Structures are given as C-alpha cells and as structure tokens.
Amino acid sequence: MAADVRTRQIDAVKHMLNLNSPKSESTWKILVFDEYGRDIIAPLLTVKELRECGVTLNLLIADKRDPIPDVPVVYFVMPTKQNIDLISQDCKNQMYEKFYINFITAVSRQLLEDLAQATIESDSVARVEKIFDQYLSFCMLEQNLFTVSAYDAQSCSYYALNRPDAKDADIEKCINAITDSVFSLFVTLRELPVIRCPKGNAAEIVAERLEKKMRDARRDPKSELFKDQAITSFQRPLLILLDRNMDICSTLHHTWTYQALIHDLFNLYLNRCKVEVDEKVKNYDLGPDDQFWAKNKGKPFPEVADAVHVELEACRAAEQEIKRLKDVMGESGVENANDQIANTVSSLPELMERKKRVDMHINIATALSDCIRARNLDKFFEVEEKIMTKTTLEESVLDTLKNPSVGTAEDKLRLFIIYYLTTSDLPDNELQQYIEALQEAGCDTSCIEYLAKLKSVSSLNVPAQTKLTSSSGSYSSMSNMFKYVKQSSKFMMEGVKSLVVGHRKLPVTRTVDCLSELKQTPETDSFLALDPKIYRKTENLLPALKNTFNDVYVFVVGGGSYVEYQNLMTYSEQHPGKRIVYGSSEMMDSKNFLDQLTKLGSSSS
Amino acid sequence: MTCRERTLEYRSIVQARQSRIAGAYVKQNHAVAVPPTRSQFNKVAGTIGRNIANTCEKLEKLALLVSNKSLFEDRSSEINQLTEIINEDLSGLDRMISELQAFSKNSAVQVNLQVSQHSNSVVVSLQSQLATITMDFKEVLVSRTESIKEQKQRRDQFSSGTISSAYPGDGFPESSLLLQSERSSATDTLLDFSDMDQNQQALSLVESQDSYLQERERNIKTIYSKIEELGQMMGRLSQMIANQGETISLLDTNVTDIQTNVEAAHSELLKYFQSISSNRWLMFKVFGILIVFFVIFVVFMA
Structure with a gap:
C-alpha cells in the first residue's frame, strides 16, 4: 500500500484534467482556476506536464479572458458566490464549448441552485457538461508536507484564531477551512484515521468537526467517499491535531538547517524563494525533483556548504572528462569514438541541468552565509x-x-x-x-x-x-550536542561557526512519539481520542487502541514551522517503517509570527 | 474515487426550476442543445492527433519485431515494409503540422490573443509528440542495426565452423594401417569425388552467404539513410520548437509577470506625471519672468 498523498493528489488532478473519464483520449482544453486552485496545482505540476495532459492555456478566473468558442473548459475553483457568478457569466457569453466545473471542496446546495438559476436564465444549461466535488483543498508542498492553502493564509493564521476581538463568524470560517482541508486529505487517501488531540483549544473543535464529517460521509449511502477503504484499513493512520500554543518557541527559534534557514531568511513560498544575487532579485524553484535539495534540505548549513562544494567539484570533473574526450578521439578507433560521442551528447543535457542546480545552490548558500554573518x-x-x-x-x-x-x-x-x-x-x-x-x-x-x-x-x-x-531523557546527551567540526572546509564559511545540530526532540515530535507508540505519559494521557469509524460516540476509546501506528499525520492548528517539520522527518528516519506527514494551517516564518504576536499584544492591551 | 459527481443534482435542480416556470423556456431548450460546429483547425488537429496515435502503434509493432532476435526466423521483409510505412507516416505528419502552423498563423490574426495562444500550444504539443515518436523510431532503427550486426557475427561463426568440419579425412578412424591402406585404395576414387563435391558445396554455401551478406548490407545502408533522414527531421523540429520558445515555467510566473509589468507601467506613468508637472512649473516661471520684464519695460522705458 504505497499510499503517498502527493502522488494520490497528482493522480486526482490528472483525472480531473482528463475530464473525469478513465479513458485516456486526449482532447485539448483550457484550465481556469482561482488563486486557491493555482496554489494547489502549482507545486504538483509544471506547465509542461499540464500540456501533456492536454491543457493548452491556464487562466485565472478573475482575469480578463477572451472567448474561445470551440474548446472545452475545465474549471478548478473554490465554491464561492463570486466564482459561481463568474462561471455563469462565462456560460451566458458562450465563452467556451463545454463546461466541466470542478469545485475544490464540496459545493453547497444553495450555490448549485444559484448556478442552475443563472444558466436557465441565460439559456445555457446544455453547455454545462459535468459538475464535480473534488475534495482537494490542501497544498502538498512536499512529499510529507502540506498546508491548508498558501493563498489567503491570513484568514486562518495564529492571529485570527487567538485575537480577543475575533468574531464568531470569522473563527467559524477559519475552522471550517481547516476541517475541510484535513477532510479532503483523508478523502484523497481513502482512509479513516484515529484522531487524537489535546483538550480545550481550537484543535479540539477541529477534531470534533472532522469526526462528525467523516462519520456522516461514511453513513451517507449516496457518497462513495470512504467505501473502498474497508480493504486497506488493516493498519489505520493516526491523525494528531495540535495547537500552536503548545510550543511557541519552535517557531521563533533561530534555525540551522538549510531549508529552514531559507524559509526564515528568504521567504520560501510555494517551494520558491527570492534571493538577491548581484543586486538582482532572482526566483529559485526548490522542487522535489531536485536531487541535491531532497538530500540536503534537512542538514545543518555547514554540511550543506560542504556538499555544495563537493557537487561543484563533481561537475567540474565531468566537464574535464568531456574536454579530454577530444584528445582521446584521435587515438582510438572510429567505432569507439562514435559511441563515446553519442554517449556524451545524450548525457549533456543532464549535466547542464546539474550545473544549473549547483549554481543555484551556490548562489543561495552564499546569500545565506552573508545573512548569517551580518546578523550573527x-x-x-x-x-x-x-x-x-x-x-x-x-x-x-x-x-x-x-x-x-x-x-x-x-x-x-x-x-x-x-x-x-x-x-x-x-x-x-x-x-x-x-x-x-x-x-x-x-x-x-x-x-x-x-x-x-x-x-x-x-x-x-x-x-x-x-x-x-x-x-526528560532526551536531554541527557547535551554534552555532545555542540560538536565543533574541525575539518570543516573554509568554503563560504569564514567567520561562521560550524555548529552541529543536536538530535533533540521538539515537543511536537515527543508528542508524536508518545501517541504513535502508545506510551503512557502524563503529557499525552489527557488527549482526546476520536474514531469516526465507530458508529456511536464512545467516551473512552483508549483501551480499544492496541496497535502502534505507522502512518502518522500531524496537523498544527495555527501555523507550523520547517524546524518542526524537519525534526519530525529526522524522527521518522530513525524509526524505519514509520511515515509522518506534517501539515499546518500555514507555514510561518518567524518574522510573520512575531508580527502576529505583536498585533495580539497591542490589541489585548 | 476521490471525487463526487454533482451533475445529476444540478440537472434535477434545473429540471425542477424549468417545470416550475414551464412553457416559454421549454421551447427554447431545444434550440440551445446544438453545440457550435468545430472549426477547421480543431478538425485538422484532431486528425493529426489520431494519426500520431496510429503511428505509435505501428512503431510498437516494429519494436516487437526487431527485438525478436531468433536466427532462423527472418522477417526482414516485414520489418523493412513497416519501416517504410512509418517513415512515410512521419514525414506526412511533419508536413501536416507545418501546414497547421501556417494555418493557425494566418487565421489567428483576426481573432483574439488567447485563441492564438491556444492554437499555438496545440501545435507545439503536437510537435513535441512527433519529436518523441521520431526519437523512439530512431532508437528502434539503431537497435535493428545492432541486431543485424550481431546476427552477422553469429552466422560467420557458425558457417566457418561448418566449412572446417566439412573437410574430408577427418571422419576416418585410424584403426589399423592395413585397413587404412586398403580403405584408401578402395576409396581413392570415391574420395576424389567426395572432395570435389564437398568443395562445390562449400562454394555454393559461400556464394549464398555472400548474397545474404549483400542483402544485409543493403538493409543496413537503408537503415543508415533512414536515420540520417530522421536526423534532419529532428533538426527541423528542434528548430521549430526553439522558434516557439517553449519555456518551462510554473503556473504563477505569468501572474507575477503581469503584476511586475503593471507596477512598472504605474511607476513610468508617475515619472511622466512628475516630469509634466515640473514642466508646468517651468512654464509658469518663464511666464513670470517675462511679465516682470514687461512690467519693468513698461514702467521704466515708457
């Protein structure tokens, strides 16, 4: 059961782009999305991959669009009144040939009626071909990392949840967005989790809503959402909902790992960072298909600097090899040379790609070390x-x-x-x-x-x-926590201490450890346990939980940080067989979080 | 499946509403159902797409035939035929796509920008599909040459082996001198014959092998020429693609580009406004000075 959420989501998006039919008959079509849809698709598929799916144009729904009357259109939008209006406007103007409308979360009856009314009035009912609820409202940034939605993160930020003058409606909206998102995640996984959460905060409300929603979806005979999960549910996943208030330090902590540093200093957003190189701001994409990035993002910065150096050397060596080839050619036979040339030519693009990546990482690392030096x-x-x-x-x-x-x-x-x-x-x-x-x-x-x-x-x-x-025992290894690496190369690291990060467990990781291994600790005993699979709500579920959990989904209500994410990844590497997916309502850098705290402080006084 | 269809729900709502309103709308509903006719461009693009799929199938068949490396089951005629067909298909497709491109360029002038973008990307994706197929075809051909070479080597090994063993005299057991002499005298004449026979056999074998090799050589040559042709085609294609300037970009770059452009335009406008307003001031100043001079002139000179 290779239930990888990211591949599942990619499959779902591709299925949608294939007009929701299993046949792989390719027709050209236009994709229209809103900001939410864009942020969901952007980390998953590039324009090239979209084109392979038959998408010729991708447009924002709010932009000015020209009519293309003989091409079908696929909408991928949030079910909002505004979007429904725009779609019915398009129907009225006969912009496209056929309309395939996909909503990111479930569309309400009211909005569907609005759409029906508008299309009847403009006489374009026949143009609406299909309408679907997609349940895809989460942004998979990486293999094991997701957020609710990168766009419009303000509405469910830590500030929005904790401010004293918050209106009930706002909090309601925020909690609904979070619940929808986590619900979509498990719909995409086709599994029902066991939910654990601490008592008495926003996480508990989310957990209860989620449980109710899942139970309803399971009971509803019309919906097929969790129908085929009975077969795979031998090992059930565990969902741990946590609240940001549990551990504020981790988000404010100055970090030392590569990815977290980039996020902290260069504003990593949707896997893309802005770095100033030679007084020009450059955009760099740090996608999951970058081997170097995948290998090194969790490592402490000095090690990464070394790795960049090694990679650069490897590239240079390959370049030398090609140059040498020219001399060799004269000596060896024609047959041999032909093969060699063919090999070299075919490996060239790969090499170029690699060189480009190394250049990018060198630029990023240099900028990082400048920043580190400037700010100590x-x-x-x-x-x-x-x-x-x-x-x-x-x-x-x-x-x-x-x-x-x-x-x-x-x-x-x-x-x-x-x-x-x-x-x-x-x-x-x-x-x-x-x-x-x-x-x-x-x-x-x-x-x-x-x-x-x-x-x-x-x-x-x-x-x-x-x-x-x-x-706690995890602190006992304090003495060897800061090892100064003596043989560290001087590459880019002059004036910066080479610190090594100790393998300390952050509070989130400790909680995950206790809950997934069913350890008895005073810290986690008070956690609620909810199981949407059981038909009636039971008070005490704990004795029923006997197996330890291998698939753990952690969700932090009120913003997460890359520090915690990487800490969890290290933990899952140390425990083979355990897979952890980390999610949060938004990925906050510390500046953002600090701003929110300041706002809270000034509004409460 | 992870999604849920709501079309039926929508249709039922529509029906309920329509029956409530009744009469007037029902009549119109029939007229609506006719979708617009598909344009020339779409038709051509569709045919090209289908043709590419067909060619792909043929190519798979060819690859299967080529991978069959049995020495005895020679299907070179079939392979050659298929190669010929695929080659024709590919060049035909190439022509059609360039026609389509020309067509879209001509027709795109009248209609709006997004239509032309759409047709443009259709052409590009068709081209890239063709390019991948051509690459596959080339690979198949290369593997075909390889396998022919291999077969030739193997055949050489076997045939030289049979010739050496076919020489006379090897097969006689040397039991005793007496028997041998007797036998030699007895088979002397026979030996002559058999020797000649054997030689002839070997000769004919060599001859047939020769013709076989020649045929093979011809095959190899045609394949080489095919590869060359393909190379040219690839070159043309890559040029076309370069012309199209297909850049791999993430979805939101366009949006951010637009934003920066708008911002730049805004700042330019501001700059222009400022320059205009400063000009205005200059004008006022010049006028002021002129008037002062005029006043001085009038007061003191007149």
Missing part, C-alpha cells in the same frame, strides 16, 4: 539551543540583548521570548530590565504582554508538563 545568527542559534536545553550560558541573555553589534531587533526579541517562555519564574524587576534593554534595541515589546497571559494560563494547566520536560 550562529550566535543566536547557539544561545537559544542552550536556553532550551537549560545549559549554563557563557554570556547572560541580558548582555547579549544589550550588545548593539549583535543581530537585529527582531533577532533579539526572538531570543528573549524563548528565554522568557522557558524560564519558569522570572521576577518582575528583572523582566522590566529585559524589556528596557529590548526597547533600547528598538523592539516593539507589546507582544510580551500577550505571552505573559498565555504563560500564566498554561502554567496553571500543566505544572506536570514542565517538570517532565526538564527531566
């Missing part, structure tokens, strides 16, 4: 790691904050927040000192108020949790 990120990383593992610091946090030559205001604020959240009792006068130091450095300290509130609530709830974390 290595120092921040080191200090923060030490704070989080509660080792003694060489230099007190206050001194670092007061040091004007180190880092930007944002970096300092992040450092302090981590320090503040991990230290259990900080006296008021000290806190005041810190805040003054921060204000001197030019930080907006309004977010600390919000954090103080959050901290008081969480410390009331779980005093056991902090005790547990401080005595």
Whole structure:
C-alpha cells in the first residue's frame, strides 16, 4: 500500500484534467482556476506536464479572458458566490464549448441552485457538461508536507484564531477551512484515521468537526467517499491535531538547517524563494525533483556548504572528462569514438541541468552565509539551543540583548521570548530590565504582554508538563550536542561557526512519539481520542487502541514551522517503517509570527 | 474515487426550476442543445492527433519485431515494409503540422490573443509528440542495426565452423594401417569425388552467404539513410520548437509577470506625471519672468 498523498493528489488532478473519464483520449482544453486552485496545482505540476495532459492555456478566473468558442473548459475553483457568478457569466457569453466545473471542496446546495438559476436564465444549461466535488483543498508542498492553502493564509493564521476581538463568524470560517482541508486529505487517501488531540483549544473543535464529517460521509449511502477503504484499513493512520500554543518557541527559534534557514531568511513560498544575487532579485524553484535539495534540505548549513562544494567539484570533473574526450578521439578507433560521442551528447543535457542546480545552490548558500554573518545568527542559534536545553550560558541573555553589534531587533526579541517562555519564574524587576534593554534595541515589546497571559494560563494547566520536560531523557546527551567540526572546509564559511545540530526532540515530535507508540505519559494521557469509524460516540476509546501506528499525520492548528517539520522527518528516519506527514494551517516564518504576536499584544492591551 | 459527481443534482435542480416556470423556456431548450460546429483547425488537429496515435502503434509493432532476435526466423521483409510505412507516416505528419502552423498563423490574426495562444500550444504539443515518436523510431532503427550486426557475427561463426568440419579425412578412424591402406585404395576414387563435391558445396554455401551478406548490407545502408533522414527531421523540429520558445515555467510566473509589468507601467506613468508637472512649473516661471520684464519695460522705458 504505497499510499503517498502527493502522488494520490497528482493522480486526482490528472483525472480531473482528463475530464473525469478513465479513458485516456486526449482532447485539448483550457484550465481556469482561482488563486486557491493555482496554489494547489502549482507545486504538483509544471506547465509542461499540464500540456501533456492536454491543457493548452491556464487562466485565472478573475482575469480578463477572451472567448474561445470551440474548446472545452475545465474549471478548478473554490465554491464561492463570486466564482459561481463568474462561471455563469462565462456560460451566458458562450465563452467556451463545454463546461466541466470542478469545485475544490464540496459545493453547497444553495450555490448549485444559484448556478442552475443563472444558466436557465441565460439559456445555457446544455453547455454545462459535468459538475464535480473534488475534495482537494490542501497544498502538498512536499512529499510529507502540506498546508491548508498558501493563498489567503491570513484568514486562518495564529492571529485570527487567538485575537480577543475575533468574531464568531470569522473563527467559524477559519475552522471550517481547516476541517475541510484535513477532510479532503483523508478523502484523497481513502482512509479513516484515529484522531487524537489535546483538550480545550481550537484543535479540539477541529477534531470534533472532522469526526462528525467523516462519520456522516461514511453513513451517507449516496457518497462513495470512504467505501473502498474497508480493504486497506488493516493498519489505520493516526491523525494528531495540535495547537500552536503548545510550543511557541519552535517557531521563533533561530534555525540551522538549510531549508529552514531559507524559509526564515528568504521567504520560501510555494517551494520558491527570492534571493538577491548581484543586486538582482532572482526566483529559485526548490522542487522535489531536485536531487541535491531532497538530500540536503534537512542538514545543518555547514554540511550543506560542504556538499555544495563537493557537487561543484563533481561537475567540474565531468566537464574535464568531456574536454579530454577530444584528445582521446584521435587515438582510438572510429567505432569507439562514435559511441563515446553519442554517449556524451545524450548525457549533456543532464549535466547542464546539474550545473544549473549547483549554481543555484551556490548562489543561495552564499546569500545565506552573508545573512548569517551580518546578523550573527550562529550566535543566536547557539544561545537559544542552550536556553532550551537549560545549559549554563557563557554570556547572560541580558548582555547579549544589550550588545548593539549583535543581530537585529527582531533577532533579539526572538531570543528573549524563548528565554522568557522557558524560564519558569522570572521576577518582575528583572523582566522590566529585559524589556528596557529590548526597547533600547528598538523592539516593539507589546507582544510580551500577550505571552505573559498565555504563560500564566498554561502554567496553571500543566505544572506536570514542565517538570517532565526538564527531566526528560532526551536531554541527557547535551554534552555532545555542540560538536565543533574541525575539518570543516573554509568554503563560504569564514567567520561562521560550524555548529552541529543536536538530535533533540521538539515537543511536537515527543508528542508524536508518545501517541504513535502508545506510551503512557502524563503529557499525552489527557488527549482526546476520536474514531469516526465507530458508529456511536464512545467516551473512552483508549483501551480499544492496541496497535502502534505507522502512518502518522500531524496537523498544527495555527501555523507550523520547517524546524518542526524537519525534526519530525529526522524522527521518522530513525524509526524505519514509520511515515509522518506534517501539515499546518500555514507555514510561518518567524518574522510573520512575531508580527502576529505583536498585533495580539497591542490589541489585548 | 476521490471525487463526487454533482451533475445529476444540478440537472434535477434545473429540471425542477424549468417545470416550475414551464412553457416559454421549454421551447427554447431545444434550440440551445446544438453545440457550435468545430472549426477547421480543431478538425485538422484532431486528425493529426489520431494519426500520431496510429503511428505509435505501428512503431510498437516494429519494436516487437526487431527485438525478436531468433536466427532462423527472418522477417526482414516485414520489418523493412513497416519501416517504410512509418517513415512515410512521419514525414506526412511533419508536413501536416507545418501546414497547421501556417494555418493557425494566418487565421489567428483576426481573432483574439488567447485563441492564438491556444492554437499555438496545440501545435507545439503536437510537435513535441512527433519529436518523441521520431526519437523512439530512431532508437528502434539503431537497435535493428545492432541486431543485424550481431546476427552477422553469429552466422560467420557458425558457417566457418561448418566449412572446417566439412573437410574430408577427418571422419576416418585410424584403426589399423592395413585397413587404412586398403580403405584408401578402395576409396581413392570415391574420395576424389567426395572432395570435389564437398568443395562445390562449400562454394555454393559461400556464394549464398555472400548474397545474404549483400542483402544485409543493403538493409543496413537503408537503415543508415533512414536515420540520417530522421536526423534532419529532428533538426527541423528542434528548430521549430526553439522558434516557439517553449519555456518551462510554473503556473504563477505569468501572474507575477503581469503584476511586475503593471507596477512598472504605474511607476513610468508617475515619472511622466512628475516630469509634466515640473514642466508646468517651468512654464509658469518663464511666464513670470517675462511679465516682470514687461512690467519693468513698461514702467521704466515708457
């Protein structure tokens, strides 16, 4: 059962582009999508692949489109009033030959009636060929990473969920979007998960909605959504819904792995980053088909720099080989030379591609190391790691904050927040000192108020949790956590400490470990367990869970970070047979998150 | 399946509404059902697509025949025939596509931009399909040459072996001298005959082999020429594709391009506006100075 979500989603999209018929008869057609649809398809298929599916043009629904009267059209849009209006407008103007309408999530009866009314009025009912609900409203960024929707992330951000003046309708909308997305994911997988979530926050609401929705879909005799899953459900997947409030530090932490650094510094969005090279902003695509990227994205930055170097050398060697070929040709026979030339010519495009990739990674890595040097990120990383593992610091946090030559205001604020959240009792006068130091450095300290509130609530709830974390076994290997790599090459890394990331488990990873292995800990015992497969809702499901889970889907309500994603990936590599897919309502970089916290702080005061 | 069809639901809603309104709409409904006739371009593109599929099938058959490497079952005539057919098909398709391209260029002038984009990408994708098929064909031909070479080698091995063993004298067991002499005297005349016979046999064998080899050589030559032709065709195709300037890009580049263009246009407009307004000021200043001078002139000179 190679149930890979990404391939499943690609298959589903291709099926849709094939006009939802299993026959592989190719007709030319036009694809019209809205922003949501674009963001779902963009990481999955390139224009070239779309063309292979028979798509000749892809257009945004809101753009001005010219009529092409003899070609069928495939819509891939969210079921909104606006889109329905646009579609019925197109029908009225007889823009295309036949209309195949696909909605990203289930379309409501009301909207369908609107569409029917509009098409009757404009006399174009016969043009509407097919209407489908696709259940594809999630964005697979990578093999094991998805978000709700990259477009319009504001509406379900951490801020939207936690702000005190939020309207019920807004939160409702946000939670519905998240529920739809996770529901679509499991529809695409054709499996019913066991759901676990902590009590008393947004994650619980999402979990309950999700369970209800799945149960309804299973009961509904008309829908075929979960029908064929009975065969494959020998091993069921586990869905863990978590809330961002559980671990705020991880998103603010200065990171040291390649992908997370790119995300933090260069705004990785839909697998694409913007890097400034020679005063020109360049766009780089970091797709899953880039071998080097796939291998190195989770590694700490110094190692990546070395790997880039090695790759560059390999490319140079290949180039030399080709140059040498010219000399060899004179000596060896014609027969041999012919073959060699043919081989070289066929391998050239591949080599060019590789060279291009290496150039790209060199540019990115150089820009990264410039950034790291300018902002002393290595120092921040080191200090923060030490704070989080509660080792003694060489230099007190206050001194670092007061040091004007180190880092930007944002970096300092992040450092302090981590320090503040991990230290259990900080006296008021000290806190005041810190805040003054921060204000001197030019930080907006309004977010600390919000954090103080959050901290008081969480410390009331779980005093056991902090005790547990401080005595947790995973911290015992602290002493060898920072190994300074001595033989590290000087390539691009001058002035940057070569730190090695320790294999520390983040809170999310620890939770996943406990829940999937069914370990008994005070931390996770309070988690709710829901099973949409059982017809009646039962209070206590825990005894029924006997097997450990191999397929785990983690979803963080309120934004996730690449740090957590990579931490989970490392965990799944260490445990063969375990597959983890990480998802969140949006991938937040720390700047974005900090902004949201500041907004929360200023609106609560 | 992961999707859910809602067409029926939609149709039932439509029907319910229509019956409610009744009369007026029902009559019109019949008129609506006629879809517009497909244009010339689509028809031609459709035929080309089908032809490409047919050619693909033939090519698969050919590949199957070529991969059959049995020495005894020679089907070269069949293979040659198929090669010829496919070659013709390919050049025909090539011609048709270039015609289609010309057609789309001519007709695209009158209609809007997106129609021409559409037809353009249809042509490009047809071309790339043809290119892949041509590549496959070339590969099949190359493997065919290889297998012919191999067969020839094997045949050489076998035939030289049979000739050496066919020489007389080998088969006689040397039991005793007496018997041998007796036998030799007895078979002397016979031997002569058989020797000649054997020689003749070998000769004819060599001859037939010669003709066979010549035929094979011819085959190889035709295949070489075919490959050459294909190479030329590929060159033309690649040129065409380069002309089309097909760039592999992600979906949203167009959108971002538009945005940057709009922004650039906006900034240009702003610049222009500023330059205009500064010009205006210049004009006012010049006028002011002129008037001052005029006043001075009038007051002091007159």
